[in-house]
Structures are given as structure tokens and as C-alpha cells.
Amino acid sequence: MPRVLAVFPLVLLLSACVEPASPRSGGPAVVPAPMKNPEIPPAMKMPVEAQAKLEKPAIVPPAQPASSLLVLSARAAEILYADDEPGRKSALASCSGKVEKELVRCLLAVRYADDAKAAGLARDLYDRAEVVAGLEKARRTEFGYRGEIQLVPERPVGRYREHLRWVLSAFTEIDDVYSALEKRAGKPMKYRWKGLELRFFRSVNRTTPAAFASAWYVAYNVSGSLMRSAEGVRDTLVHELFHMNDADHSWWSGPALQATYDGILARCPIPLGGKWPTRRCLRPWAPAQTTVKGGTYYAFQPGNDVHEYAAELGLRYFLEQREALASRRIAAPFK
Numbered sequence: 001m002p003r004v005l006a007v008f009p010l011v012l013l014l015s016a017c018v019e020p021a022s023p024r025s026g027g028p029a030v031v032p033a034p035m036k037n038p039e040i041p042p043a044m045k046m047p048v049e050a051q052a053k054l055e056k057p058a059i060v061p062p063a064q065p066a067s068s069l070l071v072l073s074a075r076a077a078e079i080l081y082a083d084d085e086p087g088r089k090s091a092l093a094s095c096s097g098k099v100e101k102e103l104v105r106c107l108l109a110v111r112y113a114d115d116a117k118a119a120g121l122a123r124d125l126y127d128r129a130e131v132v133a134g135l136e137k138a139r140r141t142e143f144g145y146r147g148e149i150q151l152v153p154e155r156p157v158g159r160y161r162e163h164l165r166w167v168l169s170a171f172t173e174i175d176d177v178y179s180a181l182e183k184r185a186g187k188p189m190k191y192r193w194k195g196l197e198l199r200f201f202r203s204v205n206r207t208t209p210a211a212f213a214s215a216w217y218v219a220y221n222v223s224g225s226l227m228r229s230a231e232g233v234r235d236t237l238v239h240e241l242f243h244m245n246d247a248d249h250s251w252w253s254g255p256a257l258q259a260t261y262d263g264i265l266a267r268c269p270i271p272l273g274g275k276w277p278t279r280r281c282l283r284p285w286a287p288a289q290t291t292v293k294g295g296t297y298y299a300f301q302p303g304n305d306v307h308e309y310a311a312e313l314g315l316r317y318f319l320e321q322r323e324a325l326a327s328r329r330i331a332a333p334f335k
Contacts (some may be wrong), residue, residue, distance in 0.1 A: 031223070063175050070195025077107055078136045080132070080135065081135070095126075101126075105123060105126065118155075119158045125171060128171060129195075131171055133198050134198065135199055150203065154222050163227065167198065169233075170234035180325050190249075201222070202221065203221050203223055215244070224236075239290075258306050267281070275302065276296045276301060279297060286299055287334060297312075
């Protein structure tokens with residue numbers, strides 16, 4: 001078949017070069033037969049679907065511009081209303097027409113409309129560090145040696161508004177320190193301290209856990225035993241920030257610190273009849289002063305691991321750098 005198709009155009013070309021007889025010559029005029037288009041084999045015809053696509057090209061919608069937000073506005077709406085789906089839809093309707101940060105600010109204003117002071121703090125927190133003050137969903141879950149605990153969402157308004165003030169103070173200080181360190185480094189630090197979800201909750205009849213973190217969100221307990229002062233809130237948030245960044249770097253702290261951690265625990269074995277090493281033995285190696293009620297230093301509490309020790313080291317580093325940046329004297333080093 002390909003050969004026939006190749007010869008046919010050549011025949012047409014040669015025919016065009018032969019002049020037909022003229023009536024003046026006395027011979028009968030020769031009228032060439034009308035030319036027929038060659039039949040294209042079915043296998044070589046363009047499918048009907050392909051023809052339709054050529055005739056009516058698909059309309060591709062323009063790509064939406066990428067968001068500059070670390071906490072997307074849709075996600076902000078979810079955490080602000082947790083289990084309240086009707087409330088979320090109503091808030092989004094109230095803020096219709098707004099986008100990006102303006103939409104999140106509007107959602108915050110709607111969510112905290114019943115407490116003007118809390119609304120101002122939530123807005124300032126968002127503007128300073130892109131931290132969205134939302135809610136943790138109600139659930140009952142296991143927390144290691146603490147046992148099973150019931151969590152309920154609790155907005156930081158009214159009697160709990162002070163927590164928002166402490167959080168804003170903490171993130172202001174955190175941003176000041178890490179921004180100064182980044183400026184000194186002369187390049188972006190591979191460490192994230194902005195653009196986070198902050199989910200408030202209350203543990204029913206318990207004061208633990210004070211907080212926990214995962215995948216760029218911090219869950220914050222308004223009845224947590226460590227959340228009773230601006231300093232306690234700041235130190236806890238610095239600790240949780242380290243966990244999130246450690247996870248983002250494939251839990252770097254484990255391989256880097258496991259041998260050191262094991263060596264410390266080998267020096268301070270659990271006494272006969274005891275449940276954990278004594279604080280007296282561990283004190284020289286404790287990076288921070290956080291302790292477990294009835295237990296030992298949080299960095300070495302049985303049930304925790306090297307990652308908690310690492311996060312307490314991260315807190316110690318933050319506190320020392322804060323003092324150094326302010327030209328203040330740094331406390332004596334620990335072992």
C-alpha cells in the first residue's frame with residue numbers, strides 16, 4: 001500500500017505537464033476526466049474523536065496562583081472551628097471575597113467576635129508569626145506513661161485569654177532570637193518557627209500533657225501544669241518547635257545524641273526499689289530545669305527517649321543565645 005500512495009502523486013505530476021489538444025488543431029477537444037481523491041484506507045483515517053479534539057480544543061482553566069501562606073486559609077478555617085462544621089461554613093460565608101491573609105484575619109475576627117481583647121491578641125499573633133490560634137478536636141487518646149486522657153477543645157477567651165497573651169509574648173521572643181541568629185548567619189536558617197497551627201484544648205480532670213506537636217502544629221493545654229506563666233509557655237513552645245524541626249530533618253537528634261544519652265543514664269542507674277534515676281545524680285547533665293511531678297528531669301524521665309533530651313538541649317541553646325544577644329551573662333555550662 002505505501003508504494004501505491006507514493007506512485008500516485010508522481011502520475012498526477014506528469015499528467016499536469018502534458019498540454020491537452022487545442023480545438024484549433026482540428027481535432028476534437030479532449031476534456032480531462034474529473035480527478036477523484038484516492039481512497040484512504042480505514043487504518044490511516046483520523047479517528048472521529050481526534051478530529052473533534054482538533055476542531056474543538058479543550059478549554060484549560062488558568063492555573064491558580066500558588067499561595068504564599070504556610071497555613072492555608074482553608075486549613076485555618078478548619079482548625080478555628082474544629083468539630084463545628086456549620087460554624088465554619090458560616091464564617092467562610094461572612095468572609096466571602098477575601099483571600100490569603102485578609103481571609104485568615106477575617107476568620108479570626110469572626111471566631112473571636114465575642115471577646116474583643118482575645119480577637120486583638122489572636123490577630124497580633126497571626127501578624128507577627130503567622131500562627132493561627134485554633135482548636136484541637138475532641139478525642140480520647142493514649143499518652144504513654146500518662147495513660148489515656150480525654151481532650152476537649154477550649155478557646156483561649158475569657159478566663160483562658162491570658163494564654164493568648166503568653167503565646168504572643170513567647171513567639172515575639174522566639175522570632176527576635178531566631179531572626180537575629182539568621183541575620184548573623186547571613187543566610188536562611190533551615191529551621192521553622194513561623195507559619196504554624198496552634199490548637200487549644202483542655203484535658204479533662206488532668207493537667208497533662210502540657211502540649212504536644214506534630215507536622216507543624218502545636219496542641220496547647222490551657223490547664224497544663226507547665227502553662228501557668230509566660231516563661232513556662234515560652235519554654236514549652238521552644239521545646240515543641242525543636243521536635244517539629246527535628247522530625248523535618250529525619251529525626252537527626254537520635255543518631256547524633258543516642259550515645260551521649262545512653263552514657264548519662266549509665267552513670268545514673270535507677271536505684272534499687274526506685275522507678276527512675278535520682279535528680280541529684282542527673283542534675284549536672286540536665287539541659288533544662290523541667291521536671292516531672294513525682295519523677296525526675298523531663299529529659300531523662302523513663303518513658304521518654306533521646307528526642308526529649310534533644311528538645312531540652314534545644315531549649316538550653318535558645319536561652320543561652322537569648323542572653324548572649326542581649327549581652328547578658330550566661331549561666332554556668334552543664335556537662
